[in-house]
Amino acid sequence: MKIALAGTSFELRSSSERILAAARDHFRGFESDAPASWTVDLDERGPLTIGGEAGVLVGARHDGRWTFTLKHEISMRVDPITRTAHAALGAVPELFPPGSVQNLLRILLVLELAPKGGVLLHASATSEGAIAFFGPSGAGKSTLARGFAEGTLLSDEIVCVDGAGLAHRAPFTGEHLPPRVPLAVPLRALVAIDHGDSLRLSRLAPNDALRRLLPCVVNVATDRTLTAQIFDNAAALVRRVPTLRAALPRLPDDPGATRAQFSALLNHVAQAVALC
16 A cells, blocks of 8 residues: 655555455555555564563664664664665554554655655644644643644644745644544744743744754754764754744643633734744
């Protein structure tokens, strides 16, 4: 099967019907007829005997080719020249197979976007106003996403921003699964979320914006070249897109109240962006 994410087409191949069935279900609506940019072969394995810390991705480049391992979950070889990937997926019950396939596609998207000026952000984003909200875990990104108008969610987990500044919808599972319809919008604002007693909004200088954004930028290896590309892309993004700091009171559990608070925030952001 072929799917398109952030303007890139991936052909997923496997002898495991379980993997393909899960992929077809999860990526429904993102199927593609375009020629594949990447070919990804997926093998089903038992628990992978990979060392390292659980949940920590390890990536390394040798002679232009990459290897990635995620304990018990993924072992993958990537050749950027032939644009092929071969992945063994461990049968971790809570992740296999859709979670594991999502994780390896995030890796490939980082490798695809970095040389082209793009980044992946841990953020929630809405096409309503074309805004991405970011911050540390627990800041309220997913809770805020409850206030997004129906059908406008791009992601509350991973936001793909390409080198042209377009924020793409991608079906990466967070608390909320976005609509199964591809969408890309020109990103108009980045908003760093902080806790506060009342709603306050302020503009961040590019250096401050970059300092806040970098912990939310997805990197997949300690490779110097890749890291430098991602850093430069993030720096270019905050120079191009207005970045604001929003101090928010505790978000209510009631979706209607969250929507009202989000609407107020959206109006403030629109006014601030108009002045930038």
